[in-house]
Amino acid sequence: MTQNAETQLIPFDRMKEQVERAIAAFLEQTRSPEAVPAPRIAFEKGSTIIAFPLPFLNEALLASFIGLIKTHLANVRIHAFGDGYYAFQSLGGNLFRTENILDNVKIEFSGLTTSFKAEISKKGGLTQEEVNLAVELYKEAYSAVKDDPIARLRAMGASVYTDNGELTWAYIAGYDEVKKKIRESIILPLTNPEMYNSIARLTRKTFETNRPKAILFEGSPGVGKTTVARILAGEVSVPLVYVPIESIMSKWYGQSSQNLAGIFDAAEDLGGSILFLDEIDALAGSRDQNMFEATRRVLSVLLRKLDGIDSVVSTVTIGATNRKGDLDHALISRFDQSIYFPLPNERERAAILANYAAHLSDEERAGLAGIIDGLSGRTIKDICEMAERRWARRLIVKGMEPSPPPPEHYRQSARTWIEDNRVRD
Numbered sequence: 001m002t003q004n005a006e007t008q009l010i011p012f013d014r015m016k017e018q019v020e021r022a023i024a025a026f027l028e029q030t031r032s033p034e035a036v037p038a039p040r041i042a043f044e045k046g047s048t049i050i051a052f053p054l055p056f057l058n059e060a061l062l063a064s065f066i067g068l069i070k071t072h073l074a075n076v077r078i079h080a081f082g083d084g085y086y087a088f089q090s091l092g093g094n095l096f097r098t099e100n101i102l103d104n105v106k107i108e109f110s111g112l113t114t115s116f117k118a119e120i121s122k123k124g125g126l127t128q129e130e131v132n133l134a135v136e137l138y139k140e141a142y143s144a145v146k147d148d149p150i151a152r153l154r155a156m157g158a159s160v161y162t163d164n165g166e167l168t169w170a171y172i173a174g175y176d177e178v179k180k181k182i183r184e185s186i187i188l189p190l191t192n193p194e195m196y197n198s199i200a201r202l203t204r205k206t207f208e209t210n211r212p213k214a215i216l217f218e219g220s221p222g223v224g225k226t227t228v229a230r231i232l233a234g235e236v237s238v239p240l241v242y243v244p245i246e247s248i249m250s251k252w253y254g255q256s257s258q259n260l261a262g263i264f265d266a267a268e269d270l271g272g273s274i275l276f277l278d279e280i281d282a283l284a285g286s287r288d289q290n291m292f293e294a295t296r297r298v299l300s301v302l303l304r305k306l307d308g309i310d311s312v313v314s315t316v317t318i319g320a321t322n323r324k325g326d327l328d329h330a331l332i333s334r335f336d337q338s339i340y341f342p343l344p345n346e347r348e349r350a351a352i353l354a355n356y357a358a359h360l361s362d363e364e365r366a367g368l369a370g371i372i373d374g375l376s377g378r379t380i381k382d383i384c385e386m387a388e389r390r391w392a393r394r395l396i397v398k399g400m401e402p403s404p405p406p407p408e409h410y411r412q413s414a415r416t417w418i419e420d421n422r423v424r425d
């Protein structure tokens with residue numbers, strides 16, 4: 001029996017080559033090929049599988065997937081739809097031959113909030129139309145990533161905040177010295193670039209920018225480094241590209257250095273942004289041999305990108321660390337300036353309490369501030385929340401109307417926290 005083009009199966013090796021060639025051509029037109037992972041093409045347990053991660057999965061993307069499936073395959077039924085799992089099964093050419101339906105090509109999309117995936121699978125080989133469909137789905141998934149720097153950044157593990165929500169400087173109590181330094185060294189240059197450039201033109205033999213390109217935020221966990229970066233980006237109305245170094249190192253293991261390079265490029269394409277590299281302590285080295293290799297590669301990309309940033313005058317990089325002493329000296333030297341976030345002093349602790357326990361009197365807050373010496377703003381907030389939750393439980397049990405917790409509850413929560421977190425020796 002001779003088969004027509006519609007049912008003829010393509011040998012696995014030829015199919016694989018075809019897909020890879022189509023994808024290579026697609027990547028040629030891509031600004032950040034490192035944001036676009038290669039598909040997995042395999043023959044397993046008698047089935048052909050083409051699988052690839054998706055950068056995201058929203059209704060719009062799903063709708064265009066469905067459109068593609070309908071153009072390439074006749075008679076498709078929805079096998080599952082919802083709760084992060086969408087599956088489509090081809091019914092084949094003959095609707096009345098329903099036996100072995102599950103041997104027909106199947107297309108699945110899955111993922112709830114992370115780890116989105118697409119998989120095209122079929123018992124035996126694929127037809128030309130099915131191969132085309134796989135390639136089209138892949139291109140559709142990554143075309144947004146290809147053109148839109150924000151989508152590319154997200155695909156590489158960065159978050160992008162384009163507004164700071166409710167956050168203003170008033171949210172951070174105290175820290176007047178830190179706020180002043182940030183105003184002088186970051187906000188003024190970003191909002192008045194002409195003044196800085198004019199001065200540099202008057203003073204330099206060869207023009208180069210005198211504006212800061214990279215700044216280090218240094219201080220214990222919970223002292224407001226991340227929050228301040230968000231407030232500051234909102235103030236100068238540029239997007240904040242948030243890059244948790246620790247998590248891109250572990251999540252994108254093996255690919256993290258390419259991703260970091262891609263993040264710098266995509267941030268540049270935003271035409272002005274604050275690139276916030278959080279927890280760069282992750283680059284302080286590790287005993288694990290493999291991790292060390294990955295760390296080394298990420299570090300060298302970072303050094304190179306921080307050097308090359310001259311041309312990228314619109315990107316300001318901020319690195320945050322709570323272990324500056326453990327960082328590579330070459331890395332520290334790339335930062336123009338370091339801003340130290342101390343733990344709050346007694347007056348500042350009282351001011352932080354005024355944000356989270358506004359109903360207490362000044363004396364009550366001052367008394368409490370005395371007990372919580374050495375704690376960060378985050379811990380103070382946690383203690384206040386603990387007091388509120390305990391109080392809420394008590395009101396519920398007693399069937400009482402809502403009221404704010406009395407001061408004694410805060411003192412008790414503070415003591416519990418200190419007791420629970422005391423370093424035992």
Ligand SMILES: Nc1ncnc2c1ncn2[C@@H]1O[C@H](COP(=O)(O)OP(=O)(O)O)[C@@H](O)[C@H]1O
Binds near residue numbers: 172377381
């Ligand atoms: N000075 C402060 N005033 C008010 N809240 C603070 C202050 N410092 C820290 N916090 C609280 O602690 C939380 C954690 O701070 P964060 O910016 O994540 O610290 P870091 O990045 O230094 O670890 C903030 O969201 C805020 O709620």
Ligand SMILES: [Mg+2]
Binds near residue numbers: 222225226227278
């Ligand atoms: Mg932080």
